[in-house]
Amino acid sequence: MKSLSFLTALSLLAITLHLVIASDPSPLQDFCVSTNTSADAVFVNGKFCKDPKLVTADDFFYSGLHEERSTASSPVGSVVTTVNVNNILGLNTLGISMVRIDYGVYGQNPPHTHPRATEILYCADGTLLVGFVTSNGDGNRLFTKTLNVGEVFVFPEGLIHFQVNIGQSTAVAFAGLSSQNPGVVTIANTLFGSKPLIDPKFLARAFQLDPSVIVDLQNKFQQKT
Structure with a gap:
């Protein structure tokens, strides 16, 4: 029985250590340029990766940050x-x-x-x-x-x-x-502009406000989304 408890503890420790050291793996290749098609591609980290032979410099390029908005x-x-990664496909896995x-x-x-x-x-x-x-x-x-x-x-x-x-x-x-x-999670948009809306009575208690104030905020943020 003692040996069983020891083995159980050892197993739990091993699982815990595995979770603690878990992280994104180091890349095993120079790059993995994402693509929206599976043709001539492999699936890595949630995205298909373009055949390295078809990759060009444009896959690592973006222009426009100098422009005032x-x-x-x-x-x-x-x-x-x-x-x-959505506008520089070469950022995938980097x-x-x-x-x-x-x-x-x-x-x-x-x-x-x-x-x-x-x-x-x-x-x-x-x-x-x-x-x-x-x-x-x-x-x-x-x-x-x-x-x-x-x-x-x-x-x-x-x-x-x-x-x-x-x-x-x-x-x-x-x-x-x-x-x-x-x-990105914008706090006000998330709480007051959710779909469907969070019960205003719950938010009123959370923020210690009158429910009418919460309803007013929800109306404003619903109009923006």
Whole structure:
């Protein structure tokens, strides 16, 4: 009986160790350019990969991040131009992507998270107030910094973070992310613009607000989605 308990414990330990060290495997080839067709392709990491003999330099190329984007129609005063595996097919399996963010005067990139990536942000023009909030277990501490041109700030993976243009003119930032497809969860849109809507009574208690306030927020965010 003791030996059985020991073997059981040993098995559980082995499973636990396997889960702890699990991670994305190292690439076993130079690249795996994604393609939407299975012809002359293999299926790797959720995407088909083009035959390496058919790969060209254009599979690793993107043009357009130098172009300023208008923020006039954005309700939050910012526009994000994303460069990930969907528009550079050669990023597939490489674990990186980037964005350009244009901010209008007093524009913001509202509180959001990237569930699959850490972000490093570079202020290219203007003045930005940036920050992130730690998890519940770390006391929900707020870390903020004012960035001027040439300065950099890091947002840890999965934590809620934001940027606000606090200058008197437009601003621009570029960010690198540690995933080919980092994803984004904008907090307000997710909670108040879900389909179907979350019961406003539940959200009212969660935010300690009158249900009518929640309904008003849901009406506003439903119109944007």
